[in-house]
Amino acid sequence: MVSKDDLVKVRDCVYEIPTDTRKDMRVPARVYLDDESIQNISDGTLEQVANVAALEGIQKRSIGLPDIHFGYGFPIGGVAAFGENGGVISPGGVGFDINCGVRLLKTNLTKDDIKPYMKDLVDELFKKVPSGLGSNGIKHLKEKEIDDVLKNGARWAVENGYGWEEDLEFMEENGCMDTADPDKVSTKAKRRGIPQLGSLGSGNHFLEIQTIGEIYDEDVAKQYGVQKDQVVVLIHTGSRGCGYQICADSLREMDKTAKRLKMDIPDRQLACAPIDSDEAQNYLKAMAAGANYAWTNRQMIQHWVRESFENVIGEDAESLGMNLLYDVAHNIIKKEKHKIGKNNKTVYVHRKGATRAFGPGREEIPEEYRSVGQPVIIPGTMGTASYLLSGTETAMNETFGSTAHGAGRILSRSGAKREFTPDEVSQKLASEGILLKANSKPVIAEEAPKAYKNIDDVIDVLDKTGLSNPVAQMKPLGVIKG
DNA sequence: ATGTGC
Numbered sequence: 001m002v003s004k005d006d007l008v009k010v011r012d013c014v015y016e017i018p019t020d021t022r023k024d025m026r027v028p029a030r031v032y033l034d035d036e037s038i039q040n041i042s043d044g045t046l047e048q049v050a051n052v053a054a055l056e057g058i059q060k061r062s063i064g065l066p067d068i069h070f071g072y073g074f075p076i077g078g079v080a081a082f083g084e085n086g087g088v089i090s091p092g093g094v095g096f097d098i099n100c101g102v103r104l105l106k107t108n109l110t111k112d113d114i115k116p117y118m119k120d121l122v123d124e125l126f127k128k129v130p131s132g133l134g135s136n137g138i139k140h141l142k143e144k145e146i147d148d149v150l151k152n153g154a155r156w157a158v159e160n161g162y163g164w165e166e167d168l169e170f171m172e173e174n175g176c177m178d179t180a181d182p183d184k185v186s187t188k189a190k191r192r193g194i195p196q197l198g199s200l201g202s203g204n205h206f207l208e209i210q211t212i213g214e215i216y217d218e219d220v221a222k223q224y225g226v227q228k229d230q231v232v233v234l235i236h237t238g239s240r241g242c243g244y245q246i247c248a249d250s251l252r253e254m255d256k257t258a259k260r261l262k263m264d265i266p267d268r269q270l271a272c273a274p275i276d277s278d279e280a281q282n283y284l285k286a287m288a289a290g291a292n293y294a295w296t297n298r299q300m301i302q303h304w305v306r307e308s309f310e311n312v313i314g315e316d317a318e319s320l321g322m323n324l325l326y327d328v329a330h331n332i333i334k335k336e337k338h339k340i341g342k343n344n345k346t347v348y349v350h351r352k353g354a355t356r357a358f359g360p361g362r363e364e365i366p367e368e369y370r371s372v373g374q375p376v377i378i379p380g381t382m383g384t385a386s387y388l389l390s391g392t393e394t395a396m397n398e399t400f401g402s403t404a405h406g407a408g409r410i411l412s413r414s415g416a417k418r419e420f421t422p423d424e425v426s427q428k429l430a431s432e433g434i435l436l437k438a439n440s441k442p443v444i445a446e447e448a449p450k451a452y453k454n455i456d457d458v459i460d461v462l463d464k465t466g467l468s469n470p471v472a473q474m475k476p477l478g479v480i481k482g
Numbered sequence: 483a484t485g486t487g488c
Contacts, residue, residue: 201484203484204483205483239483244483248484
């Protein structure tokens with residue numbers, strides 16, 4: 001067992017559970033947290049970061065970011081990298097919503113420009129973008145087409161009329177992992193994916209019209225093309241039932257593998273397989289297909305956002321400057337090169353509720369942004385701010401180029417429903433001038449801003465520790481919830 | 483997060 005007593009302070013906001021705390025740990029476990037959060041973190045969550053540190057082939061350290069909380073096996077807000085020789089792959093290190101992520105769409109409107117249109121825009125977006133639990137998309141995919149989506153990702157969407165060629169430049173992996181293999185995706189996952197493509201989903205997924213508030217780094221903001229009072233749109237969604245099913249399928253498979261190979265795993269939910277095994281390879285190919293589904297999903301939704309603005313404002317999306325700033329993945333495994341000790345090593349970085357945050361110079365970053373580092377987009381909760389940051393050298397050195405992904409839940413969904421009523425949450429937002437349209441009343445209570453940690457504190461830790469460089473704040477004007 | 487929960 002590990003507990004808060006085992007934590008050793010490394011520096012301000014950085015704490016470690018040393019390797020010798022538990023004899024199965026192979027590397028230290030490290031969490032980035034402010035003083036208050038370190039008091040409030042549950043032993044169960046700390047135990048999870050330590051459990052990950054016990055997995056075979058883990059490199060350097062198991063990492064918990066400032067939004068860390070208890071998850072399935074791996075904590076949410078966690079990062080772990082495994083060496084290509086001797087490491088493992090674990091579906092629980094990605095989570096059920098494969099490539100859940102966010103993208104930020106720019107406009108050249110100001111908050112004053114958009115004011116008279118806000119009500120109509122929110123209504124139009126709510127009408128045009130399907131949302132809610134079990135929601136289906138508008139496009140009726142043919143049975144065979146799902147394979148094209150799983151193989152080609154956002155490119156499929158662009159080729160089928162959803163968006164612009166240049167959009168592809170501003171997504172991780174250009175919106176497509178070419179390692180995807182639709183043959184490794186079960187019929188059941190495909191059957192769930194077919195009707196849902198192009199839908200927002202439920203839970204913490206949302207679509208938000210925002211305005212840029214404070215700018216923290218003028219130079220980087222300029223490079224990303226944002227300025228104070230500018231209107232932007234944030235799209236937060238993932239791979240829906242398709243990704244869920246891919247994860248569930250492979251967890252079952254790997255549970256068997258781990259048993260067969262008699263792997264020593266501290267928690268059954270950490271089911272994993274050696275990287276060179278068929279099970280791991282099959283999962284990686286299916287996971288990539290699920291990731292491609294999610295990029296396609298966000299690309300289609302973005303297209304309807306542009307159409308909504310066109311319909312309501314009466315200008316085309318090009319002249320409204322509705323260019324994609326960037327799209328980031330929050331739940332994914334990436335094969336990357338990182339400096340470990342003196343050497344460059346190829347590792348499989350598991351990010352679960354974590355954002356890649358590559359520092360300046362990395363060739364994975366679009367050329368336009370490369371000199372200042374990767375754009376990092378961190379959504380808050382409905383009714384609180386979201387943030388745009390940039391990747392740093394510190395993140396490269398300490399967290400395999402990773403940072404936080406959100407506010408991090410502190411109250412469970414059921415806890416939130418006990419604590420708040422949907423009406424009081426809606427009224428609070430209305431009193432702040434934020435328009436909200438939601439499919440489900442209970443979800444409004446589950447997603448109450450107070451059910452989450454204060455996003456400002458999360459950003460503050462990233463700033464203090466140097467894991468990311470704050471660039472701009474985004475404030476909500478209108479929210480569409482599932 | 484998710485057609486459902488153990």
